[in-house]
Amino acid sequence: MGIKKVGLNRNVAPQSWVEKIFFLDIAKGLKTTIKHLFRKVITVDFPFEVITPAPRFRGVHGLRNVDGTEKPDFDSWVKKLKIKPPEMGETRCIACKFCQAACPVPEIFVIKAKKLDVPEDHPHHGLKVLDQFDMDLGKCMFCGLCTQACPTACIIHTDVYDLSSYTRRGYILNKEQLSQIADDFIARRGKEKFDEHSEWPDTQKLWPEYDFARAKAWDNNPPYFGPNYADQK
Amino acid sequence: MSWISLEKIKSLGEKFDYVKVIENDKGFHSVEVPKEKLIEFLKFIKTDPEYSFKMFIDWTVIDHGPKADPRFQGVLILFSPEHKERIIVKSWATEEKLPTLTGLWSGAKWAEREAWDMFGIRFEGHENLVRMFLWETYPYHPLRKDFPLRGIEDTELPSLNEKERMDQLEGTMNYSRMHTALPTLEDLEITQKARMPEKSSQVVLNWGPLHPGTHGTIWFLFDMEGEYVQKCDIIIGQLHRGVEKLAENMNVQQIIPYTDRMDYIASINENHSVCVAAEKLLGIHEKIPEKAKYIRTMMAELSRINSHLLWLGTYALDLGALTMFLYTFREREKIMDIFEGITGARFTINYFRVGGVYADLPYGALDAIEHFIRDLPQRINDYETLLTRNRIWLKRNVDVCVITEEDVYDYGLTGAVARASGVPYDLRKIDKYDAYGEVDFDIPVGEKGDSYDRYLVRMEEMRQSVRIVQQCIEKLRKMSKNDPFFFEPEDKKMKITIDGRGTKLFKGEVYAGADNPRGELGVYIYQPKDGIKPFRFRLRSGAFYNLQVFTKAIIGRPIADAITLLSTIDPVVGETDR
Numbered sequence: 014m015g016i017k018k019v020g021l022n023r024n025v026a027p028q029s030w031v032e033k034i035f036f037l038d039i040a041k042g043l044k045t046t047i048k049h050l051f052r053k054v055i056t057v058d059f060p061f062e063v064i065t066p067a068p069r070f071r072g073v074h075g076l077r078n079v080d081g082t083e084k085p086d087f088d089s090w091v092k093k094l095k096i097k098p099p100e101m102g103e104t105r106c107i108a109c110k111f112c113q114a115a116c117p118v119p120e121i122f123v124i125k126a127k128k129l130d131v132p133e134d135h136p137h138h139g140l141k142v143l144d145q146f147d148m149d150l151g152k153c154m155f156c157g158l159c160t161q162a163c164p165t166a167c168i169i170h171t172d173v174y175d176l177s178s179y180t181r182r183g184y185i186l187n188k189e190q191l192s193q194i195a196d197d198f199i200a201r202r203g204k205e206k207f208d209e210h211s212e213w214p215d216t217q218k219l220w221p222e223y224d225f226a227r228a229k230a231w232d233n234n235p236p237y238f239g240p241n242y243a244d245q246k
Numbered sequence: 247m248s249w250i251s252l253e254k255i256k257s258l259g260e261k262f263d264y265v266k267v268i269e270n271d272k273g274f275h276s277v278e279v280p281k282e283k284l285i286e287f288l289k290f291i292k293t294d295p296e297y298s299f300k301m302f303i304d305w306t307v308i309d310h311g312p313k314a315d316p317r318f319q320g321v322l323i324l325f326s327p328e329h330k331e332r333i334i335v336k337s338w339a340t341e342e343k344l345p346t347l348t349g350l351w352s353g354a355k356w357a358e359r360e361a362w363d364m365f366g367i368r369f370e371g372h373e374n375l376v377r378m379f380l381w382e383t384y385p386y387h388p389l390r391k392d393f394p395l396r397g398i399e400d401t402e403l404p405s406l407n408e409k410e411r412m413d414q415l416e417g418t419m420n421y422s423r424m425h426t427a428l429p430t431l432e433d434l435e436i437t438q439k440a441r442m443p444e445k446s447s448q449v450v451l452n453w454g455p456l457h458p459g460t461h462g463t464i465w466f467l468f469d470m471e472g473e474y475v476q477k478c479d480i481i482i483g484q485l486h487r488g489v490e491k492l493a494e495n496m497n498v499q500q501i502i503p504y505t506d507r508m509d510y511i512a513s514i515n516e517n518h519s520v521c522v523a524a525e526k527l528l529g530i531h532e533k534i535p536e537k538a539k540y541i542r543t544m545m546a547e548l549s550r551i552n553s554h555l556l557w558l559g560t561y562a563l564d565l566g567a568l569t570m571f572l573y574t575f576r577e578r579e580k581i582m583d584i585f586e587g588i589t590g591a592r593f594t595i596n597y598f599r600v601g602g603v604y605a606d607l608p609y610g611a612l613d614a615i616e617h618f619i620r621d622l623p624q625r626i627n628d629y630e631t632l633l634t635r636n637r638i639w640l641k642r643n644v645d646v647c648v649i650t651e652e653d654v655y656d657y658g659l660t661g662a663v664a665r666a667s668g669v670p671y672d673l674r675k676i677d678k679y680d681a682y683g684e685v686d687f688d689i690p691v692g693e694k695g696d697s698y699d700r701y702l703v704r705m706e707e708m709r710q711s712v713r714i715v716q717q718c719i720e721k722l723r724k725m726s727k728n729d730p731f732f733f734e735p736e737d738k739k740m741k742i743t744i745d746g747r748g749t750k751l752f753k754g755e756v757y758a759g760a761d762n763p764r765g766e767l768g769v770y771i772y773q774p775k776d777g778i779k780p781f782r783f784r785l786r787s788g789a790f791y792n793l794q795v796f797t798k799a800i801i802g803r804p805i806a807d808a809i810t811l812l813s814t815i816d817p818v819v820g821e822t823d824r
Binding site: 015016017019020021022023024025026028038039041042044045046049054066067068069071081087111114115116117120127154155156157158159160161162169170172181201216217218219222227230231236237240241242243244 | 297367459496499500501503504506509569574576578579581584586587588589590591594596604605607608609610611613614616617618628631632633634635636637642644659670686687688689690691692693694699702703706710717724725726727728729734744746747775
């Protein structure tokens with residue numbers, strides 16, 4: 014069993030008389046501080062400079078709309094839950110409430126579906142649409158369990174992190190706001206986060222390399238990204 | 247697994263006719279002792295050289311529900327440093343009373359106060375049985391099964407609804423105006439008096455709860471003789487959120503984000519404890535994919551470096567060395583960047599799952615970690631040049647607030663505090679969970695147990711963590727990108743999901759944990775039948791028991807040493823209060 018003994022007389026020598034008289038201990042420390050005096054600035058000048066969050070960053074939620082990149086089993090989920098087949102631009106949410114079931118604080122969600130009010134001979138008779146989808150982000154822990162539970166990759170985490178409000182009401186987002194957040198995010202950074210199956214792509218980078226503010230925080234010497242595993246390209 | 251063997255525990259049952267041996271199919275055997283004979287039995291297993299269970303780990307209570315008779319059961323977990331074994335001793339609390347163990351282990355003092363606070367069990371012979379977390383006039387005992395999860399909402403708080411004129415608040419926006427009870431100033435005064443009923447000096451010095459030196463909300467009471475502390479007590483609980491109660495009402499994957507909020511500085515390690523314990527209960531701890539094991543080990547060690555860097559910065563800041571704070575936070579920023587890229591969050595991480603991790607490493611993760619690890623040893627040398635042999639640093643630390651080896655066993659100290667006192671207690675070596683059995687590292691052990699030793703031990707721990715991370719990277723490089731990172735059960739009865747829905751726990755009980763930067767976070771799960779929600783989910787907090795020794799080590803020291811001692815014990819209030 015590897016045990017390494019540490020202590021003042023074990024791996025640290027006590028101060029010698031020469032050191033005590035000539036203040037060598039403090040001189041050595043000052044040498045280190047002076048060395049740091051000539052380094053470049055590493056602080057990021059927020060809000061004039063902003064670090065772009067990583068692709069996996071768990072920020073404010075968004076509800077994705079149908080845009081032709083759904084998973085192959087999307088239609089079967091829609092059929093199973095008797096939801097009106099959504100058209101392009103309508104929400105992907107099928108009101109299955111899996112997000113609420115996975116959530117440690119289920120009171121966050123208010124999800125309601127309503128039956129369509131159409132005559133009996135209409136093809137959508139007896140089907141439902143999503144009526145209400147409210148999220149109280151004041152109670153949210155941003156743990157990401159809801160996004161992993163979602164069968165249609167509808168609810169996602171975006172990279173928006175500035176969520177402040179003067180009242181508690183400001184933290185409650187409805188389905189239109191959530192869709193808007195998701196649409197903006199997909200337009201901005203959709204390629205980094207998602208492939209056509211809305212899963213973690215193989216080539217997803219640790220963080221965007223185009224971000225110079227983050228390089229500054231890494232002593233202006235950011236790491237160069239290469240493959241992790243032996244058989245990765 | 248470091249547990250008492252079946253033969254040894256059976257010979258205990260033969261020796262004492264009142265001892266009932268409970269076998270466990272997972273190997274966590276326990277004994278049941280009637281409460282009249284408890285002290286006698288414990289004295290035997292504490293002193294007998296064949297057993298010598300002299301280290302106190304945990305002492306808590308299970309509530310079997312309002313219909314059960316007898317309803318409450320005390321659970322004591324002990325460790326034997328000689329034989330590297332643990333044992334569970336149980337005893338039924340008839341008439342809601344149990345004998346006190348403070349005569350055998352001083353660490354039981356706070357454990358019993360917590361049990362009284364949460365369950366309402368009286369411990370006969372306890373010197374000052376007051377509440378631990380809640381205030382003295384609070385009428386309920388919240389961890390009882392008949393106490394509702396939402397609490398009893400009997401106080402009106404109109405400020406919950408910020409209503410503007412003509413506003414009609416509906417649905418989720420309309421908060422209820424009723425709130426659970428809150429302490430008033432008088433309640434706090436009563437609490438303060440109850441914690442220190444006898445004082446020798448004219449004035450009791452209050453330190454905290456909102457002092458920057460306490461690193462959170464801890465409230466210290468010092469009974470002073472001139473500049474020297476005669477008596478000390480600590481009021482904690484300002485950050486108590488009832489994680490154990492919450493955990494009893496959700497599945498095990500949902501508990502993990504709550505543990506992020508406990509020790510928020512090393513949240514990965516807290517997640518690790520829950521995962522290790524739940525996997526042992528399910529019996530899958532050896533079947534976890536190799537890749538997940540190495541990723542978890544690597545992340546846990548990075549998190550340890552992160553936590554120790556924050557500790558070093560704030561510790562030096564408290565003692566007046568401001569530069570250290572800026573230097574360590576620069577390195578810490580890099581670790582947080584790596585965490586953000588891999589897990590999606592910088593602080594409250596929730597990356598580990600029971601059965602592995604939720605996602606594979608993104609492209610370039612190992613390169614970034616390697617890049618960081620290459621620089622770090624040089625940085626640690628820089629920190630040591632500034633501090634280790636500085637004369638002011640030596641004066642403030644050497645021979646200050648010595649914690650002896652006896653204290654470690656007596657108070658159940660773990661982590662760097664125990665190791666600095668010369669006890670090589672490290673779960674990474676004892677339990678060998680995840681990949682710790684396959685990597686090579688040393689346990690730093692101090693000599694005297696003063697503040698300076700605790701400082702040196704933590705500095706050495708950072709260097710050892712660098713070694714572990716390097717070995718993990720080497721192993722991970724050789725793996726394939728298609729290797730699984732999450733365990734998929736073949737057994738039809740078992741269900742484990744990444745999102746947690748339907749994850750089941752099996753019948754049984756388990757005590758396991760991980761070695762965290764702040765000591766051992768043990769998780770005790772008691773499950774009378776298969777089910778999604780754990781029946782009793784006890785979190786044995788290392789920081790809680792480590793903080794308890796503060797009240798002893800400070801006695802006879804000047805008040806200025808309180809800062810040094812608190813910083814070197816390094817509690818995080820989120821974990822002490824839970």
